[in-house]
Amino acid sequence: MLTFLLLRQLVQNAQSSSSSETVYLPLVTQPLIQSLPDAQQNHIQWMLDEAPYPALSAQAITVNLAEHEYLFLIGGGEQFNPQTGRLEQTSRVTRVELDENGQLGTWSDTGDLPHLPRRLHGFTATAVENMIFIIGGLNYPAGNSPIPRFNNKVYCAEVAENGTFDSWKARNQTWKINADTSYDYEESMAYHAAVFLNGRLYVMGGLRRGLYFSQSWDATRYVFSAEIDHSCEDLVWEQEETLPVPIRGHSAVAFERSDDKISEQAIYLFGGVTNDENDPTAVSYRANVGENGLEEWTPQAVIPGSAGIHAGTAVRSDEYLYYIAGTTQYDPKQNSARDNVYQTKILPDGDLQPWKALNALEYLYGHAAAVSTLGRLYVIGGAIVTNSTQMPLIQNTIYWTPLLFFSKESNPVGMVFPGEEIQYRFTIRSNNVRDLPGLVISDTLPTDLELVSAPNFFQNDRLLSSIRITLPINSKTWQTYTAVVTQPEIPVTINASTATATETVLPTNTSTLTAPATPTSTPPIRPTDDKTCVVSEVAPDSGTPRPKPTCTPTPVVTLSTTPTNTNTPTPTNTPTPTPTAMPTAVPEPVVVINVAELCFEGRCIWKSTAVTAPNRVYLPQIAK
Structure with missing residues (x-):
């Protein structure tokens, strides 16, 4: 949830910027405790704290x-x-x-x-x-x-x-x-x-x-x-x-x-x-x-x-x-x-x-x-004996033992697009303190994923709950499920640099153009606030600020009661370029942030996050 809020805040900051710019987000990292300790028999991993x-x-x-x-x-x-x-x-x-x-x-x-x-x-x-x-x-x-x-x-x-x-x-x-x-x-x-x-x-x-x-x-x-x-x-x-x-x-x-x-x-x-x-x-x-x-x-x-x-x-x-x-x-x-x-x-x-x-x-x-x-x-606490000539040193150290270690990983971990599948793998390792019967993995599918297969999970809407898992001491176990990416969490960007204009040559037309019938009485068209604006083109990623548009008012047009031209014009064969190409839509890679919990005796005792994201998450160009 924290990672998602950070992403959203960065997007909002970009949208409030006074200039057009491309925003790059850094790689979203995994939680602090991610990798599992090596499984060793007759070994307990102690954590440290202070009284x-x-x-x-x-x-x-x-x-x-x-x-x-x-x-x-x-x-x-x-x-x-x-x-x-x-x-x-x-x-x-x-x-x-x-x-x-x-x-x-x-x-x-x-x-x-x-x-x-x-x-x-x-x-x-x-x-x-x-x-x-x-x-x-x-x-x-x-x-x-x-x-x-x-x-x-x-x-x-x-x-x-x-x-x-x-x-x-x-x-x-x-x-x-x-x-x-x-x-x-x-x-x-x-x-x-x-x-x-x-x-x-x-x-x-x-x-x-x-x-x-x-x-x-x-x-x-x-x-x-x-x-x-x-x-x-x-x-x-x-x-x-x-x-x-x-x-x-x-x-x-x-x-x-x-x-x-x-x-x-x-x-x-x-x-x-x-x-x-x-x-x-x-x-x-x-x-x-x-x-x-x-x-x-x-x-x-x-x-x-x-x-x-x-x-x-x-x-x-x-x-x-x-x-x-x-x-x-x-x-x-x-x-x-x-x-x-x-x-x-x-x-x-x-x-x-x-x-x-x-x-x-x-x-x-x-x-x-x-x-x-x-x-x-x-x-x-307790006392540590340093040598036989000095009094023992009384300490405030606390040693404590987690019951297990739990991690969630995604494959792939990098770039994914709509239609691609992600496999999630959960690993649980005992810390050899006690046997742990009845463990349950609880996982909520993000909105941009749909379940493909989960052989050891029950599904209730978007909530997945695993079968009950028994974890004896000196043991390690795995569970997996697969989901497909349905839609990007980030909008689609338009890659303007690949858009091109094509020419269409009009055929020669020798037909006669006749003047319109003389209207009886037509009032003039009043001026409006419409303006004709010209914008100089700048490559979207060139780094050069986009110049302000040059705009001129649209002139008043008056229709005369008498035709001004009774000649028959003949079109020329000069080709007229017409930009008819549509920009190419490029789907962005999807950032998938998925948090799972491991629960025991009614208490969820461990959380682990799997993140699927490119090394640099690209957001589309945002102009104010």
């Missing part, structure tokens, strides 16, 4: 509201204090709207959304419908104390359709304990994991302060859940099936699948470290949700080299799970950050396929990760 501030141990979540989807970045630390080594925390909350194709819009300003009541890191943020729940975390008190305090409040915000909210509501927590009471549950936890599944919010493991042994901080194995009733209310935590090992710095994802034969709900938990930092245990578990709560945690396929990895992130895109980066050391100055990205798929029975390594990111840990409604991955 509004550096963030370590922050949280990122997506909230889907009506036709809008927002990505929120909450809290965390922006830098390390060079003197004390303490993480300088922030209470900032900012959000950005995600476009249909997954790209990030403009982040909200610092003061647009209410800040957290406390500066936190090591907490969890979980989206439940239009609500955001902040649970646990650590907060450094004023001054230079190196010992943070636990956040014992739950903060909840209800997000409006425009992505804003009025305030954070502090909610109380009640813990129903039926097992170990050696920990201060009222003081909450940090570096735990949280998910929402089937109306309940689950928290798993994490650091808690012990009531004995000098109030030590320990990783715990306890799991609790609380019912969420569509509002920000106080939470009552009920104890669930405990984890096989105490754990902190881990990640968890929820999964729900149902069809005519089976309904399954489960939680998967990965990574983290136990109280023994040298413990070689690699954490990978699953627990199904039964009628009476969580069932037993069962071992799953282990992430390669994941023993002792923490501060990584686990995310889910449909049936695919990812574990991203992390570190094996608690001391941030130890050069132990990872750059690995691992992928697995949930099998029909709920177990996991063996994990496989994908192309790596940077060496980072403590980053935040989120997944959009359709399954795009977003990895935000």
Whole structure:
């Protein structure tokens, strides 16, 4: 549409010109993203963007509201204090709207959304419908104390359709304990994991302060859940099936699948470290949700080299799970950050396929990760370890993944005339994030095209819709249709340079010319405003301005009552040239601009434009 408007504006500018001129338009180019990346197995192409501030141990979540989807970045630390080594925390909350194709819009300003009541890191943020729940975390008190305090409040915000909210509501927590009471549950936890599944919010493991042994901080194995009733209310935590090992710095994802034969709900938990930092245990578990709560945690396929990895992130895109980066050391100055990205798929029975390594990111840990409604991955911030003598560098980089790449091409791409055919070819390549069933190509035929053949498309007037396409990971597919050019979008030009004049010789005529009968009384013909004008001919493309015409008034003609000539004139044989040739009509090449969309689950997530045009589009000579 933009290209068409530019063409029209150029034509209008030419028509408003004070002199006659020939207008040439430059080649109409394709969109910025046109060629598809090379298909590679076990490879994801990551796009880059920037967050509004550096963030370590922050949280990122997506909230889907009506036709809008927002990505929120909450809290965390922006830098390390060079003197004390303490993480300088922030209470900032900012959000950005995600476009249909997954790209990030403009982040909200610092003061647009209410800040957290406390500066936190090591907490969890979980989206439940239009609500955001902040649970646990650590907060450094004023001054230079190196010992943070636990956040014992739950903060909840209800997000409006425009992505804003009025305030954070502090909610109380009640813990129903039926097992170990050696920990201060009222003081909450940090570096735990949280998910929402089937109306309940689950928290798993994490650091808690012990009531004995000098109030030590320990990783715990306890799991609790609380019912969420569509509002920000106080939470009552009920104890669930405990984890096989105490754990902190881990990640968890929820999964729900149902069809005519089976309904399954489960939680998967990965990574983290136990109280023994040298413990070689690699954490990978699953627990199904039964009628009476969580069932037993069962071992799953282990992430390669994941023993002792923490501060990584686990995310889910449909049936695919990812574990991203992390570190094996608690001391941030130890050069132990990872750059690995691992992928697995949930099998029909709920177990996991063996994990496989994908192309790596940077060496980072403590980053935040989120997944959009359709399954795009977003990895935000984290720390990069430069060397063992300096504190890590906290970054604001965002890595995100398109689900696929889509292009539309025309053949030919250059000059076409009425009556010629154009074949359009659509190419779709997976970005290997998830399987994509039910893709539909939507294309509207321009007015100067008529459909010839489209074997895999349905036609409704000028709208073409493809059959549903399934695109597994590591795959690429094509669709085509053919149309014929019916009429030019640009007017026909008259090529005056090829017009010629011919002579016609009149035959000799010896017949007598007689004077007309004498009229009885004829009034004179009055002068009019008619003028006889002569224009000097100039070649249309010579560049010489056309001279103004020379015009003389037409004289008064009076008919006499008496014939003025009674002689009989005899015509001569002098040939009289008569210009009778018609200029040759030369059809102009047609500019065809055709935009297609690729839609998935009711959302059109990618647009691609095919342009058929000559290298220089010629418009006819326009004179004012």
